[in-house]
Amino acid sequence: MPLIDINSEKCRKCYACVRVCPVQAIKVDVESAIPSIVDSRCIGCGSCVTICHPGAVVFEDAREETKALLQSGQTVAAVVGSAIPGEFPDITDYRKFVEMIRRLGFTYVCEASFGVDLVAHKYAQLFANNKGKYYITANCPSVCFYIEKYHPELIENLAPIVPPMIAAAKVVHKRYGDDTRIVYIGACISKKKSAKRYQRTDGQVDAVLTFRELRQLFTEFDIKESKLEFSEFDPPFGNKGSLYPISNGVLQAANISEDLLKGSVITVEGRKNMIDAVHELEKHPQMINRHFNLFYDEGCLMGPGTSRGGQRFLRHTLVVNYSNKRIQNLNKREWAKNLKYFLNLDLSASFVNDDQRLPMPPFSKVKEVLQILGKDSPADSLGCGACGFTSCHDFAIAVAKGLVKPEMCITFSLYKRLEHADKLNDISHNLEKINEELTVTKRESAQYQQLADKAQQAVDTILQKLPVSFLLVDENLHIIQANQPLVQMLGSEAVEINEVIPGLAGADLKTLLPQPVYNLFSFVIANGEDIFNRDIHLLDDAMHNISIFTIRKNKVAGAVIRDMQSPEIRKEEVIKRITEVIDKNLEMVQKIGFLLGEGAAETEQMLNSIIEFYKTVK
Ligand code: SF4
Ligand code: SF4
Incomplete structure (x- = not known):
């Protein structure tokens, strides 16, 4: 499973995550416009998690894995990062906190700070014996991933020392047995990715929980400080390593001088500063001739695995207060003895070239993108930085590499939006015109309908008043309309039907006329040929004269029947x-x-x- 993932249903497509990602590890799908993480490019910094307000960016959750370990019957130790007092100011005594963790089912609860002390000691040795080579501390996993993936030329300058989490895990294995399973609890997401690097070695960390996940477990198991007694950490105890969550804490733990005149280490924290430091170090290693103590975040205090809304300087104070308390109560002789003993552990590390740099797109392609963005002249290139890139040119390169969408450029988006607004205006204007025309047409059609109704009434009246019988039939030889003389001529039954269904509409001709006469109608409908002045005998055997003529060929026929007995006709x-x-x-x-x-x-x-x-x- 990738470390970071995006829940497309929660995503609002604001692209804040894409803008904040320092390594363009978030791609925007051209079709769906939904961002997704490219795991191989991700350095696990968690900036996207922190910035996404709808909570669409999620990270690998280790709660189930941890519960499974705790229920497996194996010995499980928790190794707790010392940023914990900053995260849990609500827990008044750290010993209560230790007991709360034990209640989850951990056999041992150890401090990561002793691992920091070991690592700090190694750094002091490395820096003191550098022989003209300058190092970058390898404590922050995001920094290590950044160099491996985007500045592999600097891999040789990464200090070959394991991070404190792994040093602490090695100590636990040495002290409590190699088969002890370890869950690290800390402020940072990238440690989840970093832990996988050390699997199948001593110092294996089986799961990494963030403080946020730990809080959720306390809630799930209803573990509250007020219900519990104190409990102490399991040894070995840490010393100044507990200052590690503050960026220069590791230097203080190693008594490495931070004196600006005499010191040889520069501490750098924060996303932009860290990236700038790596670039400068790559460009001018010998001119800078200092070691770099680098952290992606502003110390671990504000790591993406901590709760949202934390206040940095309050957390700083809480961590310092906690460290003071721990250091004052520390048995220094015991600590020194432990340090000496555990320094025999192999704390060396190596790094791999995982180059993720994308080839530079051709100049013509970048130019084409700049044209699409409307930034093909230097005057148009605002370089506002809202897209997260330092210049429009860099943004165009990322578009040409297929990593981002042009819509992430605010001016381009605004221009597009205005264009769409204009189109909508045009459409709305056209709709108005069509509406007006429709109103006129409706009015005219109502007038025509009135005229047609009047004409129909007139025809009906004329038909009824004709001195001869008249009828209209359809293609099924059913009556469409018959006039009064015809109804009278057909006899009393027809008169009764006519009272219920005026004009005998729908009546079957076959039931009303003798077969030979019916056949004449049938002939006219089928062939479209008219019959004029044919003498016929109707029901009363009286002589009649009939003319049948086509009105709509094969569909409608009309007939005039004259009674030859009537005096006028005769x-x-x-x-x-x-x-x-x-x-x-x-x-x-x-x-x-x-x-x-x-x-x-x-x-x-x-x-x-x-x-x-x-x-x-x-
Ligand atoms: S930050 Fe990224 S994942 Fe979150 S809503 Fe915005 S685009 Fe979606
Ligand atoms: S964790 Fe960091 S590197 Fe990974 S996608 Fe998020 S912002 Fe980018």
Whole structure:
């Protein structure tokens, strides 16, 4: 499992973690825009954990591992970092605190400060015999990871001495047996990563709990100071090593001079100072000719494994007060004897080249990014630092390396936001226009609807008042509309239906008309050919005349049925039909006359030609 992880559901995409990460170990996914940790690049500093207010950045939790160890039946020792009084000001006596830890199930509760004393002694020896070579203290794991991953050329300058946590673990193994399992309790996250480096050697630390996790365990097991008696740490006890949480504490533990004129060590603490110190040391090792006592945090007092909101100088005072109390009560002879004895332990360490530097992207690519960011001229390059990079150029390099997104540049984001706002304005303006047009269209459509309703009423009235029967049928030969004369013509049953369903709408034609007449409708709907003036017999066997015509081909047909018995129709029809007979006779007479006329003309012509012939014969 990676040391640090990001809970994407809690993440608000503010990128504060990306900006604060000193080594660009947090990548932003182009698609989801969610940041994620690149474990191989991470130095475990915990800055991202501290800065993330929604608590989306989480670190490896060792509580379950610790509980499993404590329940395993093995001997388990707690090694406690001396920043503890700064973290637990609410616990009035450190001995109560020791008992609280014991109650969790630890067999031994030891101080890490004796490990600091051992390491400090080794540093004093190393610095005193440096032979012109200058060292960087290797106590802060984040500093060691930083050099291994980003300045491997300085690995040779890392002091080859184990960190206090491992020295203390070696002491516990020597004193209480190699099979004693060890849980370190401290202020820092990177020790979780550092402990893995020393596994399968003596000095193995099986789990690292932060103070925050320890508090959670106290709560889980309802362990309270008020319910417990005192208990003392298990020996060996530490001396000035208890000042280790304050950055120059390790020098004081080793009686290394901090005199500015005569001293040979510079203590540097804090993210930016530490990075600057490493850069300068790399550039000018011989000009600086000092050892560096480096810490990523401002001492362990404010480490990312401590509770949020702690006050640095209050914690400083609490640690100093605690150290004073411990040192005053210390049996110095016993301590010196223990120191001599345990200095025989192998406290040497080595480091590995884990170069994580990314190749420099081509200049053209960086230039392209600067153009996208709108920072292609020096005047545009604000270098505001809000992105966490020292210049727009460095930021563009990180974008070109694929580590960060252009949106992390505030001016670029603002520009984009304004661009989006303009687009939104345009869209909203267009929507307003469409809305206005819709209102006009709605008004016009209401007017058309009114006109259509009126027209429909007029047609209905006309249809009802026609002296002939009229009906409309659909493609299924169901009635769409029938007028009153037709209803009357179909008889009393149709009249009753019409009272319930005006105009017989939906009635099946087959049930109302004789089959031959129904077939005529069927023919017109199926073929789209009209039928005019066909004489038919309806239900009462009375003679009717029907015309069926297409209104919408194969969909709607209309029909006019005339009752040939009705006086007006009869008179009109007789006149029409006599007129037709007269017209036909006249046509025939005309044809005969034409033929007779033509024949007479030919006869006359022939007789005239014979007379002319006889005149010439005489
Ligand atoms: S700091 Fe990082 S992890 Fe936390 S909310 Fe912001 S972007 Fe997300
Ligand atoms: S722990 Fe430090 S190095 Fe690792 S991702 Fe967080 S800020 Fe970056």
